[in-house]
Amino acid sequence: MTGIKILVCAKQIPDPEAPMGSAKIDFENKRMDVSALRQVINPYDENAIEAALKIKEESGGEVTVLSLGHNLDSSLLRKALAVGADRLILVEDPRFEDIDTNSIAQALSAAIARIGEFDLVLTGRQAGDWDSGHTGTVLGEMLGIPTINLARSVKTENGHVNVLKIVPGGYEEVRAALPALVTVSNEVGGLRYPSMKMILLSRRRPVETWKGGDLQVTWDDINGRTITELLAPPDLSRKCRFMEGDAPEEKGRNLATILKREFG
Amino acid sequence: MANRCILVCGETRDGILDERTLEMIGAGRELAGKLGVEIAVALLGDDLDGIAEEISFFGADKIYKVVSPSLGTFAPDLWIRALEELCKQIDPQIVLMLHSTTWMDVGPRLAFRLGSETTTDCVGLEIDEKDGLLLKTKPVFGGNALAVFKCEKLPQFVTVRRNVMKPAARLAAQGEIVDFPVNLDPSMLRVESIKTVKEQAVSLEKANVIVAGGRGIGGPEGFKELEDLAESLKQSFDEVMVGCSRPVVDSGWVPADRQIGLSGAMVQPDLYIAVGISGAIQHLVGMARSRTIVAVNTDINSSIFAVADYGVVDDYKRVIPSLKDRWEELCRDGDKDTCLCKANT
Numbered sequence: 001m002t003g004i005k006i007l008v009c010a011k012q013i014p015d016p017e018a019p020m021g022s023a024k025i026d027f028e029n030k031r032m033d034v035s036a037l038r039q040v041i042n043p044y045d046e047n048a049i050e051a052a053l054k055i056k057e058e059s060g061g062e063v064t065v066l067s068l069g070h071n072l073d074s075s076l077l078r079k080a081l082a083v084g085a086d087r088l089i090l091v092e093d094p095r096f097e098d099i100d101t102n103s104i105a106q107a108l109s110a111a112i113a114r115i116g117e118f119d120l121v122l123t124g125r126q127a128g129d130w131d132s133g134h135t136g137t138v139l140g141e142m143l144g145i146p147t148i149n150l151a152r153s154v155k156t157e158n159g160h161v162n163v164l165k166i167v168p169g170g171y172e173e174v175r176a177a178l179p180a181l182v183t184v185s186n187e188v189g190g191l192r193y194p195s196m197k198m199i200l201l202s203r204r205r206p207v208e209t210w211k212g213g214d215l216q217v218t219w220d221d222i223n224g225r226t227i228t229e230l231l232a233p234p235d236l237s238r239k240c241r242f243m244e245g246d247a248p249e250e251k252g253r254n255l256a257t258i259l260k261r262e263f264g
Numbered sequence: 265m266a267n268r269c270i271l272v273c274g275e276t277r278d279g280i281l282d283e284r285t286l287e288m289i290g291a292g293r294e295l296a297g298k299l300g301v302e303i304a305v306a307l308l309g310d311d312l313d314g315i316a317e318e319i320s321f322f323g324a325d326k327i328y329k330v331v332s333p334s335l336g337t338f339a340p341d342l343w344i345r346a347l348e349e350l351c352k353q354i355d356p357q358i359v360l361m362l363h364s365t366t367w368m369d370v371g372p373r374l375a376f377r378l379g380s381e382t383t384t385d386c387v388g389l390e391i392d393e394k395d396g397l398l399l400k401t402k403p404v405f406g407g408n409a410l411a412v413f414k415c416e417k418l419p420q421f422v423t424v425r426r427n428v429m430k431p432a433a434r435l436a437a438q439g440e441i442v443d444f445p446v447n448l449d450p451s452m453l454r455v456e457s458i459k460t461v462k463e464q465a466v467s468l469e470k471a472n473v474i475v476a477g478g479r480g481i482g483g484p485e486g487f488k489e490l491e492d493l494a495e496s497l498k499q500s501f502d503e504v505m506v507g508c509s510r511p512v513v514d515s516g517w518v519p520a521d522r523q524i525g526l527s528g529a530m531v532q533p534d535l536y537i538a539v540g541i542s543g544a545i546q547h548l549v550g551m552a553r554s555r556t557i558v559a560v561n562t563d564i565n566s567s568i569f570a571v572a573d574y575g576v577v578d579d580y581k582r583v584i585p586s587l588k589d590r591w592e593e594l595c596r597d598g599d600k601d602t603c604l605c606k607a608n609t
Binding site for chain 2: 021034040100131137148149152167170175186200226240257
């Protein structure tokens with residue numbers, strides 16, 4: 001089968017690879033102050049985009065990237081177009097700020113209903129902000145389609161999706177009829193780098209921007225996170241003793257001596 | 265909410281019980297005590313007699329054997345369906361599951377079908393005395409904060425991180441074993457299993473020493489230096505393994521079973537040597553409980569040094585070989601008896 005329609009859900013989040021402590025806790029308002037962090041596409045969702053592009057290369061098809069939230073940065077999300085996605089849809093609404101996982105899945109399913117026809121929905125296995133790890137599978141449930149969690153490889157063939165799914169101690173080869181939803185783990189590989197030419201071209205490509213009001217959302221079902229308290233994590237810091245020496249080799253030898261004393 | 269039980273989902277794979285189930289029962293017993301309710305365990309499979317007998321001495325009031333020929337191997341579609349039936353029948357107020365690939369597959373979808381939601385990867389569970397609801401503590405933002413969640417929808421579903429809850433102890437008294445046969449229609453199975461492949465997976469959790477590489481290693485060939493160091497440390501330690509941070513797996517330099525951090529293995533070896541790892545928080549939460557931590561990185565501002573006991577700010581390509589050579593030298597020169605840490609572990 002050629003020309004399948006792939007939808008990838010990609011979330012904009014504060015950089016989860018940022019140095020420790022750069023996300024601050026606003027205890028009073030029970031919120032994270034992430035103003036010091038740059039925004040990125042959730043790394044696992046980047047893996048999902050990469051999986052979609054691999055399918056497109058191998059079997060053809062059209063890749064639509066869908067992002068939903070508040071204050072989305074279209075210049076950041078345009079990266080999806082630069083690496084080879086065909087269509088980028090941003091759904092923005094202040095009412096989507098800080099909503100819980102089920103609500104995100106509700107809103108995504110409403111956006112997918114507006115998109116219309118699709119064969120395969122891909123999401124990252126979890127997002128690096130709240131690390132809930134169930135938006136994807138719950139979305140599959142809402143869409144009422146076969147759902148496969150934790151893929152390390154995704155391929156399509158003859159109206160089916162073939163997935164190598166991560167299981168304890170190995171992997172399981174599974175298969176489902178399309179349409180289906182698959183959550184993608186980082187083993188599929190990091191997102192490819194866009195070429196300078198593609199970056200320049202993508203700047204001229206259209207980005208479709210929808211509002212919450214464009215979707216058939218039952219707003220009563222959209223809820224904020226029910227956090228009763230936000231606490232500081234246990235302190236992980238230690239006092240580091242730096243090795244001295246004129247050359248790296250000397251530092252290495254000194255380290256060996258100290259470790260030998262400690263463990264010998 | 266009175267008298268609605270706490271249900272623990274037993275972690276089994278191919279008919280074998282994972283002893284982590286006892287951690288869930290331990291946590292469940294404590295909560296059940298506070299709420300004054302019963303605790304039940306659900307086991308799923310095609311033949312559960314042995315496991316049910318085994319688990320019945322750990323303090324659960326009831327053990328439900330959810331049995332069907334098609335539950336013998338793990339198929340999420342059918343497991344969700346079977347538990348949906350059990351939950352509708354016994355109407356638990358809390359459902360406890362291990363934070364594992366099995367229950368991450370089942371829990372969130374099952375909760376949705378029952379009109380509720382799941383809080384995943386919890387590290388603390390308490391009862392709110394005001395309303396009897398479950399307070400669920402979970403690390404968020406890669407471990408930069410702990411959030412306490414509360415959900416009014418019932419049942420309250422949680423997946424619980426391993427190694428956090430105290431396992432239930434064996435008792436003399438035995439819980440009641442209840443048969444719960446389910447009829448599963450094959451049409452419910454929408455994902456077909458073709459085959460399962462066991463891999464020679466590395467279990468980093470067992471290592472005494474881990475030599476871990478990050479993006480700063482520069483490429484797959486750089487891991488040779490780490491393998492060499494690991495090899496010579498094997499003279500002195502039982503289990504020495506090479507691990508890595510997530511960007512290394514994303515780049516395809518090292519297989520995913522070597523990944524350490526929030527989405528990989530959570531480890532606490534005696535000695536952790538981090539090489540070319542900058543120390544993103546999601547990596548740190550996976551290794552910061554190691555007994556001794558060594559960091560080698562060219563950038564003194566890397567977060568990894570904040571959690572390290574010993575630091576080397578320099579090029580690993582020159583530091584690691586000399587560390588290795590000197591270690592071997594010291595092992596050769598030293599009194600054999602004092603050298604062998606193996607003897608002490």
